[in-house]
Amino acid sequence: xxxxxxxxxxxxxxxxxxxxxxxxxxxxxxxxxxxxxxxxxxxxxxxxxxxxxxxxxxxxxxxxxxxxxxxxxxxxxxxxxxxxxxxxxxxxxxxxxxxxxxxxxxxxxxxxxxxxxxxxxxxxxxxxxxxxxxxxxxxxxxxxxxxxxxxxxxxxxxxxxxxxxxxxxxxxxxxxxxxxxxxxxxxxxxxxxxxxxxxxxxxxxxxxxxxxxxxxxxxxxxxxxxxxxxxxxxxxxxxxxxxxxxxxxxxxxxxxxxxxxxxxxxxxxxxxxxxxxxxxxxxxxxxxxxxxxxxxxxxxxxxxxxxxx
Numbered sequence: 001x002x003x004x005x006x007x008x009x010x011x012x013x014x015x016x017x018x019x020x021x022x023x024x025x026x027x028x029x030x031x032x033x034x035x036x037x038x039x040x041x042x043x044x045x046x047x048x049x050x051x052x053x054x055x056x057x058x059x060x061x062x063x064x065x066x067x068x069x070x071x072x073x074x075x076x077x078x079x080x081x082x083x084x085x086x087x088x089x090x091x092x093x094x095x096x097x098x099x100x101x102x103x104x105x106x107x108x109x110x111x112x113x114x115x116x117x118x119x120x121x122x123x124x125x126x127x128x129x130x131x132x133x134x135x136x137x138x139x140x141x142x143x144x145x146x147x148x149x150x151x152x153x154x155x156x157x158x159x160x161x162x163x164x165x166x167x168x169x170x171x172x173x174x175x176x177x178x179x180x181x182x183x184x185x186x187x188x189x190x191x192x193x194x195x196x197x198x199x200x201x202x203x204x205x206x207x208x209x210x211x212x213x214x215x216x217x218x219x220x221x222x223x224x225x226x227x228x229x230x231x232x233x234x235x236x237x238x239x240x241x242x243x244x245x246x247x248x249x250x251x252x253x254x255x256x257x258x259x260x261x262x263x264x265x266x267x268x269x270x271x272x273x274x275x276x277x278x279x280x281x282x283x284x285x286x287x288x289x290x291x292x293x294x295x296x297x298x299x300x301x302x303x304x305x306x307x308x309x
Contacts, residue, residue, distance in 0.1 A: 003077060005040045006070040008033045009048065013067055014140045017049070017056040075141065075277055092121040093281060098134040098143035099126065100201065101226045103270065106246045108147070111291040118290075119283050130200040130225060138273055144284055146273040147291070149203050153271045159303050160271040163292040167262035168207070169248055171234055171241040178240050179257040186264055190216045193239030195230050198223040206265045207242055231256060276304055 011022035012033070023030040041048055048063035049056045059067060095115075099108065104126050112124060127134075127143055131151035138146040139157050146152050153160035170189060172178050181188045190211065197204040204223075211218050221239050224230050227247035234241040235255050248258050272292060274280070285297045 001040060001043060003073070005036045006073050008036050009040070009063075009067055009070045010074050010140075012037070012049070012056065013059070014142075017058060019056060072277070075275075078141065078279075080279075091119055091283065093283065094123045094125065095145075095281075095284060095287060096125045096127060096143040097145055097147065097287075098137040099128060099147040100131065100134065100149070101128055101228075102244050102247055103147050104128055105227065106244075107270070108291070111287070114290050115283075115287050118286065122283055130198070132200065135273065138275060141275075144274075144278070145287070147270065148273075149201070149268050149270050150205075152273040153269075155273070157276060158273045159276045160273040161288075161292070161295050161299065161303055163270045163272050163295070165267045165269050166244055166246060167267045168203070168242055168265050169245045170259045170261045171231065171243060171248060171253075171256045172259075173235060173237060174255060174257050176240065176257065179259055181259070184259050184261060184264065186211060186214050186216055189240070189242070189261070189264070190218045193219050193221040194242060195222045195224070195233050195239045196220060196242040197230070198225045201225060203244060203268050206268055210265045274300070274304070 007026065008022065011026050012019055015021035015025060019033050020030045023033045026033070037048065044062075044066070046062040047060050048066055050058040050060055050063075097108070097112075108126075115122075116124060127137055129137065131148040134143070134146045134148045135152040135155040135158060137143040138152070139155060146158070147163070152158060153162075170178060170184065178184075178188065178192060196207060199205075199208075219239075222230075222233055224233075227243050230241045230243050231247070231253060233239070241256075242261065245260075245262070248256070250258075272288060272295065280300070285300060288295050288300060289297070
């Protein structure tokens with residue numbers, strides 16, 4: 001048994017049992033991955049993966065237990081590597097941030113600029129997705145930190161710290177009658193076609209809940225994962241938009257008018273999440289405090305310790 005074989009097992013699981021994708025992710029060959037898995041199965045005397053012909057379709061009961069141990073070993077080795085880098089070259093390394101388009105586009109730029117100026121030798125990488133995808137990236141080691149709304153706060157194996165609350169606005173082309181409605185009500189909003197977020201985004205749940213509680217069935221003509229896409233189709237006249245308040249900039253969006261809709265929907269919370277078993281580099285602590293100044297190193301360590309306990 002060796003570390004490479006354990007990495008191969010984890011990669012196959014993380015790639016939904018696609019051996020070719022696992023090999024590509026690890027920069028090796030598909031036959032090499034298959035051979036090493038077979039050697040480990042022979043050594044242990046049990047099958048780790050269920051197969052249909054030559055295709056892997058899932059895990060056996062024994063495989064699930066081996067995978068759990070393999071994950072811990074691979075993560076511990078990664079933590080040891082990070083710890084070594086911390087002491088040998090603390091201001092160098094990689095920082096992978098998993099987040100949504102809205103966070104990446106509207107909330108992160110200022111903080112990332114400050115971080116890059118402070119740590120010019122740290123290579124930054126943004127990976128975007130919906131909240132569930134982001135949580136999965138973090139949980140499987142594909143990211144160092146995740147920033148998204150609600151969903152990541154309940155994901156097993158992660159510690160989530162609240163960053164800030166936000167709510168929604170209604171946007172429409174200048175001159176649209178919805179912009180003159182005072183007070184704005186859900187009934188008035190539901191009278192028009194709506195462009196808003198895809199259901200996989202946590203912020204959408206608050207929108208659906210508000211309409212359902214009033215017995216309304218809004219006509220959502222377009223769902224998007226991207227605030228800029230919402231604004232584009234609202235400008236084209238497809239409907240009025242419901243989106244995050246931070247995604248509107250009067251300078252960048254001169255063709256759109258806005259009405260505050262915070263009184264219509266429950267606020268949402270953006271969280272910053274970490275793996276509870278991860279070793280945190282010094283620069284990751286600094287990034288967290290730059291993005292959310294109220295989350296100090298002591299706060300992070302206390303949250304991780306509480307979760308571990």
